[in-house]
Amino acid sequence: MSLERYKLFFRELPETVILIDMGCRIRACNTSAEKLLGHSEESLRGKRIQDLLSSPPLMSLLDEAIAFSRTPSLNHENSIIELTKGDKKEYFKVSMNFFGAQAPKEKFLLLILTDITVLKEIEQHKTDFFATASHEFRTPLTSIFMGVGMIKTGQLGQISPKGRELLEAIESDCTRLLRLANNLLDLSRMETGSISMELEDVSAYDIIDAALATLKLQAEHKNISLYTKVPGDPPLVKADVNKIIWVVTNLVGNALRYTGVKGSIIVKALRKGTKVIFSVQDTGKGIPPEYHDKIFQKFVQVDGGSGGAGLGLAICKEIVEAHGGEIWLKSEPGKGSTFSFSIPVGRS
Amino acid sequence: MGMPKKILLVEDEKNIILGVKTCLEVANYDVLVVEDGEEAIETAIREKPDLILLDLMLPKLDGYAVCQDLKSREGTNNIPIVVLTAKVEEESRKRAMEVGADSYMTKPFRPEELWQEIKKFIH
Ligand SMILES: Nc1ncnc2c1ncn2[C@@H]1O[C@H](COP(=O)(O)OP(=O)(O)O)[C@@H](O)[C@H]1O
Numbered sequence: 001m002s003l004e005r006y007k008l009f010f011r012e013l014p015e016t017v018i019l020i021d022m023g024c025r026i027r028a029c030n031t032s033a034e035k036l037l038g039h040s041e042e043s044l045r046g047k048r049i050q051d052l053l054s055s056p057p058l059m060s061l062l063d064e065a066i067a068f069s070r071t072p073s074l075n076h077e078n079s080i081i082e083l084t085k086g087d088k089k090e091y092f093k094v095s096m097n098f099f100g101a102q103a104p105k106e107k108f109l110l111l112i113l114t115d116i117t118v119l120k121e122i123e124q125h126k127t128d129f130f131a132t133a134s135h136e137f138r139t140p141l142t143s144i145f146m147g148v149g150m151i152k153t154g155q156l157g158q159i160s161p162k163g164r165e166l167l168e169a170i171e172s173d174c175t176r177l178l179r180l181a182n183n184l185l186d187l188s189r190m191e192t193g194s195i196s197m198e199l200e201d202v203s204a205y206d207i208i209d210a211a212l213a214t215l216k217l218q219a220e221h222k223n224i225s226l227y228t229k230v231p232g233d234p235p236l237v238k239a240d241v242n243k244i245i246w247v248v249t250n251l252v253g254n255a256l257r258y259t260g261v262k263g264s265i266i267v268k269a270l271r272k273g274t275k276v277i278f279s280v281q282d283t284g285k286g287i288p289p290e291y292h293d294k295i296f297q298k299f300v301q302v303d304g305g306s307g308g309a310g311l312g313l314a315i316c317k318e319i320v321e322a323h324g325g326e327i328w329l330k331s332e333p334g335k336g337s338t339f340s341f342s343i344p345v346g347r348s
Numbered sequence: 349m350g351m352p353k354k355i356l357l358v359e360d361e362k363n364i365i366l367g368v369k370t371c372l373e374v375a376n377y378d379v380l381v382v383e384d385g386e387e388a389i390e391t392a393i394r395e396k397p398d399l400i401l402l403d404l405m406l407p408k409l410d411g412y413a414v415c416q417d418l419k420s421r422e423g424t425n426n427i428p429i430v431v432l433t434a435k436v437e438e439e440s441r442k443r444a445m446e447v448g449a450d451s452y453m454t455k456p457f458r459p460e461e462l463w464q465e466i467k468k469f470i471h
């Protein structure tokens with residue numbers, strides 16, 4: 001193919017492609033970039049990219065790339081930038097690559113921006129949909145909860161033992177439905193990042209304490225011993241407290257649900273380098289190895305779970321990853337499971 | 349026993365009205381029910397209830413507007429308003445508190461929870 005043809009290809013790529021030198025000046029760009037920046041390639045040549053695109057996150061990525069002469073590691077969090085065009089927000093996925101490596105002088109950075117505004121919009125519709133659905137569930141659930149609750153008081157007439165049993169069943173399934181509606185909403189919000197993170201330095205011990213407070217009674221009922229082990233000075237973590245309490249509560253809640261009577265659950269927090277590792281260990285029924293990779297996906301349950309919807313672990317994963325951490329599992333069927341996650345250590 | 353306390357329920361969902369009304373009557377409250385925002389204001393002014401249970405999404409005038417109006421009016425500004433709503437978002441709670449709501453309960457709730465909340469304001 002002729003050089004001309006290659007040039008044409010480059011010019012007409014739907015992605016925005018900009019060639020930058022080590023002084024952050026534009027050396028070449030394609031049609032899509034001309035459109036985004038609002039000038040012709042001719043007049044853009046030699047201009048500094050900072051003066052044309054207003055996106056501090058993108059600039060810090062470029063600075064980092066140029067300072068260290070290598071592409072920064074891009075992930076779901078940092079590779080998506082927001083640009084404002086008039087009063088409309090547009091979203092782009094950033095990728096970059098160095099080329100022409102012989103002498104430093106001839107080194108260039110290829111910056112590629114892919115317009116993902118449409119995807120963002122779809123995500124937003126999805127969140128809106130879940131918000132509406134969750135809202136629409138609440139109204140009928142209110143009259144059911146009130147109705148069942150009122151009949152249960154016995155003040156509207158006597159109830160037979162069978163009748164009471166049925167009422168308890170209805171109430172427990174309504175609770176389940178409500179939990180499902182809440183979980184769907186939380187999950188979609190986490191996925192679209194529309195829940196903001198409020199990070200603070202907080203003691204890992206306090207997090208575990210708060211999570212266990214709501215579960216102690218449940219453990220007693222099932223005759224399960226619940227221990228906390230936070231050796232030495234409790235480490236501080238940098239976390240959105242409510243969300244991490246949610247994660248611990250969910251992991252311990254699962255452990256309680258999938259562990260038989262007289263079992264035990266140990267909740268630990270341990271500092272390891274720049275991370276704090278939380279773990280929840282149970283002596284329950286365990287999880288078969290073929291599930292280990294997919295158990296954190298939405299709706300995945302072993303044997304249909306037990307009264308849940310299979311969303312808890314998916315939300316845990318979203319929350320932990322939003323903290324820049326990881327979540328994993330070790331389990332042997334019949335012996336028990338240990339769910340662990342890491343989040344950054346805080347400053348004391 | 350003194351006079352039963354009067355509660356104004358502002359709600360437009362028939363089934364919820366049935367449930368909440370039953371719940372309040374069993375606990376010996378006098379219950380008035382209205383189904384839209386304008387009527388809520390008129391009735392509150394006329395009847396001076398001891399407490400108002402207020403839904404937010406209502407025909408004609410929404411719950412925020414009703415709350416703001418009643419709380420800025422001599423004669424009704426001292427009536428406690430408990431918002432009952434399906435809106436779980438933090439912004440909705442904030443807005444309701446800003447316009448003067450005394451408490452904010454998200455739907456669904458159980459009878460005991462409603463009784464408890466009401467007892468915080470009237471004895
Ligand atoms: N501690 C545990 N022990 C055994 N199985 C577990 C444990 N925690 C989770 N699981 C399995 O993982 C599945 C997914 O968990 P989760 O996402 O929390 O959903 P749910 O508990 O609502 O079903 C559960 O249905 C269960 O089969």
Ligand SMILES: [Mg+2]
Binds near residue numbers: 250253254308312313
């Ligand atoms: Mg669960």
